[in-house]
Amino acid sequence: MPLKTLLTGLFLSVMCLVPPALSQSAQNSRDELIALLGRLPEIAPIRNQLVAQGFQGEKLALAEAHSKRVMTDDLIAGYIADRLIALYDGRLSAASATEGLIAPLYESGITHLPVKELVYYHKVQRVLLDGMTPRDCGLLVKGQLRPARMEDVIGRAEARLSARTLKEFYRIQYKAMRLGVTRAPRQLSPAEAARIQTVIFEAVRKRVESASNAKALSNTLENFERARNATACEAAKVFAEAVLDITGRDQQKALLFLSAP
Numbered sequence: 001m002p003l004k005t006l007l008t009g010l011f012l013s014v015m016c017l018v019p020p021a022l023s024q025s026a027q028n029s030r031d032e033l034i035a036l037l038g039r040l041p042e043i044a045p046i047r048n049q050l051v052a053q054g055f056q057g058e059k060l061a062l063a064e065a066h067s068k069r070v071m072t073d074d075l076i077a078g079y080i081a082d083r084l085i086a087l088y089d090g091r092l093s094a095a096s097a098t099e100g101l102i103a104p105l106y107e108s109g110i111t112h113l114p115v116k117e118l119v120y121y122h123k124v125q126r127v128l129l130d131g132m133t134p135r136d137c138g139l140l141v142k143g144q145l146r147p148a149r150m151e152d153v154i155g156r157a158e159a160r161l162s163a164r165t166l167k168e169f170y171r172i173q174y175k176a177m178r179l180g181v182t183r184a185p186r187q188l189s190p191a192e193a194a195r196i197q198t199v200i201f202e203a204v205r206k207r208v209e210s211a212s213n214a215k216a217l218s219n220t221l222e223n224f225e226r227a228r229n230a231t232a233c234e235a236a237k238v239f240a241e242a243v244l245d246i247t248g249r250d251q252q253k254a255l256l257f258l259s260a261p
Contacts, residue, residue, distance in 0.1 A: 030078070030081045030082070030085065033077075033080075033081035033084055033085070034074065034077045034078060034081050037071050037072075037077040037080055037081065038071055038072040038077060040071050041064065041067050041068045041071055046064065046067050047060075047064060049155070050063050050064065050155070050159075052152075053152060053155035053156045053158075053159050054155075054156050054159035054160070055155075055158075055159045056159075057163075058163040059159060059161075059163050059166055062163060062166050062167055062170060063158075063166070063170075066170040066173075066174065069174060070174060070177065073174075073177075073178070075178055075181050075182075076105065076177055076178065076181060079105065079181045105176075105177045105180040105181060106173075106176060106177060106180060107180070107185060107259070107260075108179070108180040108183060108184060108185040109175070109176030109177055109178065109179035109180025109181075109183070110176045110180075110259045111185045111186040111187075111256055111259050111260075112176070112179040112180075112183055112186055113172065113175065113176055113179070115251060115252045115255065117172050117175070118252070118255040118256075118259065119244065119251075119255065120168065120169075120172060121169070121172050121173075121176075122240065122243070122244060122255060122258060122259075123244060124161070124165060124169050125240065126237065126240040126241065126244065127161070127165075128154065128157040128158065128161075129141075129157075129233060129236060129237055129240075130157075130237075131156065131157030131158075131160040131161075132153055132156075132157050132233075134229060134230035134233050134234075135229045135230070136149075136153045136229075137229070137232075137233035137236070138227070138228070138229025138230055138231070138232040138233040139229055140153060140154070141224075141232055141233060141235075141236035142224060142225055142227070142229070142232050143225075144225075185260075186256060187256075187260075188253060188256055188257065192253060193257065196250060196253045196254055196257050197257070199246065199250050199253075199254065200242065200243055200246070200254055200257065203242040203243065203245060203246055204221070204238065204239055204242040204243075206242070207238050207241065207242045207245075208221070208238060211238065213231075213234075216231055217231070217234065217235050217238060220232055220234075220235040221235050221239070240258075243255070243257075243258050
């Protein structure tokens with residue numbers, strides 16, 4: 001199951017499971033909330049969702065262990081508990097609380113990974129696109145999939161990964177989450193961002209020009225949201241591959257640019 005989807009789903013489950021009468025005491029009961037979070041993998045129907053998405057055997061065990069590890073981690077659960085308390089206090093809206101949970105624990109943490117793990121993470125992201133239909137892939141990269149459908153599409157693609165790949169992917173995700181709790185996202189300076197955009201543009205241009213459907217890809221990248229789904233999917237793959245091809249001193253900056261929220 002996609003990590004961000006898992007986090008959002010579990011977060012919303014907590015909001016539903018904690019009754020109004022408990023919410024007042026929960027403001028001063030951080031430990032109680034952390035304990036509830038730790039039980040969520042057993043309370044929420046995570047296993048059923050994973051099985052429906054195609055997880056089985058060793059991969060199902062890995063996915064279940066991953067969700068349990070996340071929600072029983074004191075650092076991660078403590079952060080989520082603090083967000084819930086802020087929600088019950090009225091200092092945070094439900095929408096802000098959910099987004100505030102995901103961004104620091106995921107996008108921020110990824111930017112602090114070493115280059116080797118950043119490369120691995122983005123290579124897996126690229127492979128996931130191959131596990132989707134061209135239509136679903138295109139809608140996903142254009143940001144036009146409904147949340148529930150997106151969960152199912154990405155989950156099914158993850159279920160097609162090998163157990164070895166999935167294990168390493170989950171390890172990197174977990175590491176990124178812990179980093180995201182305590183660190184702000186690493187950002188490129190405006191000058192670095194501008195320069196690396198030029199580097200990426202040149203890498204993508206070379207990739208596109210060497211493709212048999214160069215004109216279609218070029219038109220797609222110029223008007224991405226209106227592109228045909230299949231072409232948008234192919235263009236996204238070309239873009240990811242071009243960035244992953246960048247080496248040397250620009251490699252980390254290109255991957256940070258790719259990792260930006």
